[in-house]
Amino acid sequence: MPAFRQVGEKQLPKPILFMVWSPKRDLIALANKAGELLLHRLANFQRVWSLALNDSTGKEITSLAWRPDGKILAFGVGDRKLVVLCDAEKAEVLHTFPVESPVTCLHWVHILEESSVLTSFYNSEDESNLFLPKLPTLPKSYSTTSKIFSEEKSDEIMNLLGEARLNVLVLGGSSGFVELYAYGMYRIASLSGVLGTCRSLSLSSDLRSLSVITEVTPTNQLPYISYVQLDTGLLSDCLAEVTRMARKFTHISTLLQYLRLSLTCMCEAWEDILTQMDLRLTKFVQEKNTSTQVQDEFLELLLWGKSSPELQALLMNQLTVKGLKKLGQSIESSYSSIQKLVISHLQRYTYLSDTCLIPLSPLCGTPDPLTSPVYSEALLYHLNAITAVGSFTLKANELLQVIDRSMKNFKAFFRWLYVAMLRMSEDHVPPELNKMTQKDISFVADFLSEHFSENEELFDRKGKYFNVERVGQYLKDEDEDLVSPPNTSGNQWLSFLQESSHLKDSPLLFPSYPQKSLHFVKRMMENAIELCLQKPAEIIGKSVKQAFSMDLYTVSQRSENSPRHFELPALWNDKNRSMHYVVFTMPEASPCQLYILRRSTDPNRCVPNGLVAIDLSSLLSSIDDSSDSPQYSCLDARFYDDETLMVVLREAGQEEAGGRVLAQLPLSSALSRAGEFTWDPALRLDQQSAAIPTHSLVLENQWRLLENMKAQHLAVNGIRKVACVLSSNLRHVRVFEMDVEDEEDEERVESQDVSAEQEQLEGAGPGAGPGAGSERPIEPGSSSDTL
Template structure:
């Protein structure tokens, strides 16, 4: 017979703090002295447990959402995931600062989530963990993006880019399990790569728990019928994931590399657009210096060219490398076909990356062929304007070689050969406009 004490020990309050908004969710970090909070205003907050001092605040915005429904820590405590009902999004946030490292959309609002680490070991998986990633040896490191452009570029400027990839895809396999209304259940390796979807469950998920060996999934659901509701418990067999554990791990690692590279290329394009706009805005103010020295270049122009080369050479070629490895994995149908790896989709992605590289090469050729004629023409035009206004012309500006005259002639022949085309905008555009496009 079990006997319980008639009086229970009292707990001493060690800290108290008033908050301006009502807290609806809180989750303690599994590794650090931190607690994640979500309030009714849609904010996600991070506080230290000892002093309850606020570490950072992630405010709601239109890009993510405003209605937080649940929180979950990655088992190593380096990432925090939270679900948003209004936009049906999952956001992965870095514990060091309130920045979204990755986000993705789901089909239904998420009501609960569980993030666990896979502890099942096999000889193949152990050797995979111990093996060094060949991409680190064959591919160059991604250069950091400049800090003075898009705010989002600081993800790859303040941190080393390969550390971001390592942060998104940790060495040990971990799985984020999501549950929502209408029996919605999905599993994501490293919190990013969808590896499974469970069907046949009815009701709204209240709790989820995936076993550490990936052999079973426990689900608690609630089905409402009028004023009454029924709570049910299911235990599902997930031996397929356990049987293909090394293959799932390899696919998930490739996906995290590809996702981080796509993010890097998108940020490079954003920075390029901002750099080009700044070049156009500064064209008038820098025209005098631009034409006085043939070799004049500005930091903005240098950064624009570096961004173009980085996005093409580093990001695109690394992306092509990982997609080619995925294509080889898809050819091994016995291992990867049951996991849904589609060779046709990978081939389409490789074609798209190749088209992007060709377009970047075309852009480089346009810039290279345009700038020598463009510089020579505006230098000649500046001298002509000074002579028309009877201003003093510096001696070095009067020195034009035969090569400079040829560049000016080529510019005039190419762009001003037919006047009606210039005014009706039906003929050739300036090559520099192609850069803006």
């Protein structure tokens, strides 16, 4: 009697490429060839949600992994070279980042470390949040940011961190591409020296080593599978420093996102109406017949109360009294909004950025950083980032000064011009506006002299002569210099710096870039921080060395319908014994044997490693008591727990018509006999397989015949005690609960007709049969509640 029960079965409309169980809940994530990510619940394999990729994100999903807490799904997008983090609850894309190579495999692991140093760090970090100011919520009135940083979602990116305990997302791709990302966001290591395309990855939970399965394709030879173990001891030795660095830089990434949205709000607050004065003055210059300067005409109106007919037509017909009043209100409202954003958002951002950057060790725990040859280079990038944040702070303060001065200038100018236009139209002038002191006249005269001079150089820049409005130039995302940079001739501090030979070029002072816009300095800061982010990953990557390597076997030609993700070998990280296990078959050398390679996760410890072969023919003799028992080969294998292996078996020599068997293999006795294997590094393992010790297992009731199904691939979750089997055509799925007795035999007999119909559809190919191309449930023989 089988020891597990079928609880669901379904025919899917599109071929499945990946299927991974959630580590915490009864959910399984599927990715199909159409670029869709699907989430199904165990109960009757019910769909929870689907996420369809589009042209902007790419459509080729090349890998899939769950975060260990089951809240985030990570998947690689091959045609766009992206990694996407998706919320498992709402099917929302939370974060994306580009990579150098299409990701072929993913592995996400929690780091298990109970050291007192790390525990103290976690507690202190939680307390530090009580003293640091929180980022204010961005205004909801701006359409661009209302959906991103509403009050409820202002810390959405920070929620990606999850628990304080460190977790690491490992990426593998072609040409030896391997990278490690703390919390799935911050790159802590870029590895080199790995040959071939990564097919499987497993980072040990103690951070001591990284096991990689690669496929190497030599010139004019068959590709072969190789196993490599990399020593990542620096990450383990400096776990507290790595965790602190990762969380600090993840905070910085969040702050950068917040900064971009704040600048977007500022650009939306700056209205195009503010340029109307510049455009109308330019048109006035181009149309008037006199040679009088514009500022002279306005000064004549200021001093004598008289204006030329051209100026009067400009003021009364084009600008109008009502339009002038509206323009003054718009400028005051817009400048006030920008001023508030600079004070409450940009300055708060720079303070928090310095808080994250200054205490950060640039080498994240190099054994002796002061004597390291790369310490000075990493420190330089770190200091450059702090300097760039300081320069951005100066530019934000400069913008505040320009806003403050512009508000005062425009308020006085519009008040005078409003009264002058009322007098031109012979309207009543309110008494409170009719009084103008000599100081007010001098202020307006200075404003006209500074802002109303014709600038011929501006004619080549979008056909404009005038630049009365000075704030908008700071918010334009352009590489050109400011049209009207601030006048610093009377600044005593700048004069003192220029006269001091010691302070003039001092690295302790932040450069102000007076000719550049706020956006330009922002980009400089982002680039400096990005370089600061990259350097520790390069340094840690250089510390990773190869500890062990073994070429396993050659690879024959594959069918296009067999996704390489599902193929052996498979990796397993035993947290209890700190061991790496590699499960693989060698179809050409010995098709009826399953091999298990064992390696200690700590390459420097003298722990017995081993290799053992499991004889599948003797294993399944209990299924058929006849003397002519069929031999079986392994199609797929996945670890159920530390001592149990789930396998899909096929009768040898019967590739198409042979029956399939789902079985649980107890490995305790086999692993205990896995001894040291003396192998020749000059040869592949399949060339010396005869010398590998072989072990025979006795299968009791941990198996089940998969009737009327050409099972090929497998996904299991030992914590939730579930398994999912996928057929060779990648569209037929069966779900099982393990360690549960099946229903009565007569209930299974009733479903034989339905299963036979399914076999006919499956044998006819993916597009055959009625109803093909639509997702429809198939009533399983043992399920009491099906879709």
